[in-house]
Amino acid sequence: EEREKSTVEKIVDVQHDLFKGPREGLRSNHTKGVVLTGEFHPADSARQITSAAHLQQQSSPIVVRFSNATGFPDIADNDPRGLAKGMAMRIDLGDEEYTDMVLSSVPRFPVATPEAFLEMLTAVRDSATSEAETKPIQQFLADNPKAKHFVEYPKPFPASFANLSYHGINAFKFTNADGESVYGRYIVTPLDGVKTLEKADAEIQNENYLMNEIRERLPQQPAEFRLAVQVAEPGDEVNDATIIWPEDRQIVELGRIVLYAAKADAAEYEKATMFNPLALPEGIEPSADPILLARPGAYAVSFQHRMD
Numbered sequence: 001e002e003r004e005k006s007t008v009e010k011i012v013d014v015q016h017d018l019f020k021g022p023r024e025g026l027r028s029n030h031t032k033g034v035v036l037t038g039e040f041h042p043a044d045s046a047r048q049i050t051s052a053a054h055l056q057q058q059s060s061p062i063v064v065r066f067s068n069a070t071g072f073p074d075i076a077d078n079d080p081r082g083l084a085k086g087m088a089m090r091i092d093l094g095d096e097e098y099t100d101m102v103l104s105s106v107p108r109f110p111v112a113t114p115e116a117f118l119e120m121l122t123a124v125r126d127s128a129t130s131e132a133e134t135k136p137i138q139q140f141l142a143d144n145p146k147a148k149h150f151v152e153y154p155k156p157f158p159a160s161f162a163n164l165s166y167h168g169i170n171a172f173k174f175t176n177a178d179g180e181s182v183y184g185r186y187i188v189t190p191l192d193g194v195k196t197l198e199k200a201d202a203e204i205q206n207e208n209y210l211m212n213e214i215r216e217r218l219p220q221q222p223a224e225f226r227l228a229v230q231v232a233e234p235g236d237e238v239n240d241a242t243i244i245w246p247e248d249r250q251i252v253e254l255g256r257i258v259l260y261a262a263k264a265d266a267a268e269y270e271k272a273t274m275f276n277p278l279a280l281p282e283g284i285e286p287s288a289d290p291i292l293l294a295r296p297g298a299y300a301v302s303f304q305h306r307m308d
């Protein structure tokens with residue numbers, strides 16, 4: 001007797017339906033990417049909110065993978081289906097230990113639970129063959145105004161992966177050496193500023209314009225970012241990834257990310273690596289956001305397929 005699949009297994013199945021996967025050795029989503037290496041330099045202010053070792057004084061090696069959304073390995077960098085762009089990071093903590101952050105260029109998620117995400121992706125899939133006057137996805141968006149807001153959220157093309165900001169979306173709990181805790185969300189901002197392309201300008205770009213640009217500018221022109229945490233105030237909803245917190249919330253800088261080079265063994269590294277948003281050091285814990293808690297399970301299903 002076959003056991004019933006879990007919600008995350010069903011989500012990844014539908015992602016395979018949507019993107020004609022799985023593909024040998026490749027991710028089920030955010031398949032097309034570029035892997036870079038550099039250093040993370042912590043800021044003194046990090047200690048205000050966390051005792052995590054990599055956020056104290058010493059710099060650490062970092063690997064960053066920028067990606068296009070969807071499971072299409074050849075999706076053009078200027079194809080709107082590839083937005084949101086992704087930024088996955090791994091900070092080396094020494095002794096074979098690491099911590100990961102997995103961020104999106106859009107500051108919020110379309111739905112608050114894995115069950116609703118499964119429903120949404122299924123509606124997208126079924127709309128392709130639906131004869132109904134109101135397609136399943138139109139019905140889903142009509143019933144779920146937050147998902148509609150996500151779909152309509154402006155997603156301009158960046159001039160470079162180094163001119164885009166990235167958002168953790170899900171909240172984490174940060175605890176400092178005095179035992180004081182706050183909830184916060186990661187925000188990565190480019191030191192060179194956010195630079196977006198006009199629609200007509202985006203359309204004439206090369207299909208690999210983002211992947212190539214970031215590889216070719218290094219090491220002459222390092223790509224630099226500020227890593228910060230937006231701190232929740234009492235009453236802010238910390239377990240709902242559809243809600244953007246007010247802009248006036250305190251921002252605490254955790255440090256600077258400096259990317260120096262394209263990773264030499266990038267294809268092998270990508271294949272063997274599963275970035276895990278719940279790979280956390282002491283001093284940082286997950287919130288109870290059900291989207292956050294579902295992610296490692298979904299990523300593991302995708303990872304399992306790629307290692308088969």
Ligand code: HEM
Nearest residue numbers: 027029030065086087088103104168169294298299302303
């Ligand atoms: C329940 C919700 C979600 C599901 C089911 C899901 C599913 C997936 C899957 C299957 C992968 C491939 C992972 C791998 O093979 O290593 C992936 C990658 C990724 N996801 Fe998600 N995801 C979810 C939520 C999110 C959120 C909230 C964000 C952003 C904050 C995000 C950003 C990314 C990024 C950037 C990657 C590429 C990671 C890499 O470069 O290896 N995802 N996602």
